[in-house]
Amino acid sequence: MKQRDLFLLSDAALRDVIDRIHPDQLELPVPAEWARTPDPTLLDVVAAHAYDEAWVPDVLAGRTIDEVGDKYGGDLLGGDALESYDRLNDAATVAVNRPLSADDIVHLSYGDFPVSVYFEHAATYRAFQSWSIAKLVGLDWSLPPELVDLLWEIVLPQVDAWREMGIFGPEVPVPDDADRETQLLGKTGYWRP
Numbered sequence: 001m002k003q004r005d006l007f008l009l010s011d012a013a014l015r016d017v018i019d020r021i022h023p024d025q026l027e028l029p030v031p032a033e034w035a036r037t038p039d040p041t042l043l044d045v046v047a048a049h050a051y052d053e054a055w056v057p058d059v060l061a062g063r064t065i066d067e068v069g070d071k072y073g074g075d076l077l078g079g080d081a082l083e084s085y086d087r088l089n090d091a092a093t094v095a096v097n098r099p100l101s102a103d104d105i106v107h108l109s110y111g112d113f114p115v116s117v118y119f120e121h122a123a124t125y126r127a128f129q130s131w132s133i134a135k136l137v138g139l140d141w142s143l144p145p146e147l148v149d150l151l152w153e154i155v156l157p158q159v160d161a162w163r164e165m166g167i168f169g170p171e172v173p174v175p176d177d178a179d180r181e182t183q184l185l186g187k188t189g190y191w192r193p
Contacts (some may be wrong), residue, residue, distance in 0.1 A: 001100045003119035009147040010123035014130040050076045050085045054090035064107040148181050
């Protein structure tokens with residue numbers, strides 16, 4: 001299932017970036033649209049991703065929000081935010097690698113979907129967030145080529161519909177000789193000259 005590969009590559013990219021964050025950088029302010037908290041910091045973003053990772057095993061097991069309840073309420077990061085994120089990411093990766101069918105139905109906060117669609121949604125969020133966080137903290141980092149290829153194949157055909165839903169911003173022109181990653185970032189509104 002290509003969508004599973006897309007998820008795993010996106011999730012690994014996000015972890016790679018989060019693992020490069022210096023603890024002092026967790027207090028950096030981030031754009032308001034990156035988090036649901038007022039005056040968000042990078043720690044708020046990592047906490048949101050930890051929450052998202054924590055849910056993966058239950059989502060893939062077919063559990064509903066009501067069945068899970070407040071299991072993931074409160075602080076999931078504890079005293080070591082980056083190590084806690086890695087632990088939750090490890091559990092999510094194990095769950096994603098279990099036998100699954102693309103047509104298995106999962107129950108999300110915004111409806112019921114085939115697992116393949118869930119993987120597309122979650123992967124897209126992770127992939128572009130990894131790039132955004134890398135730029136925020138000043139990393140010399142690029143999306144892995146295999147991930148760019150799968151985003152190009154799976155996500156770009158849906159870019160206009162997702163743009164209408166507010167997932168992506170307007171397309172940004174890129175140089176004619178831009179590499180594939182830059183073209184992808186331009187088409188999804190992420191690239192900045």
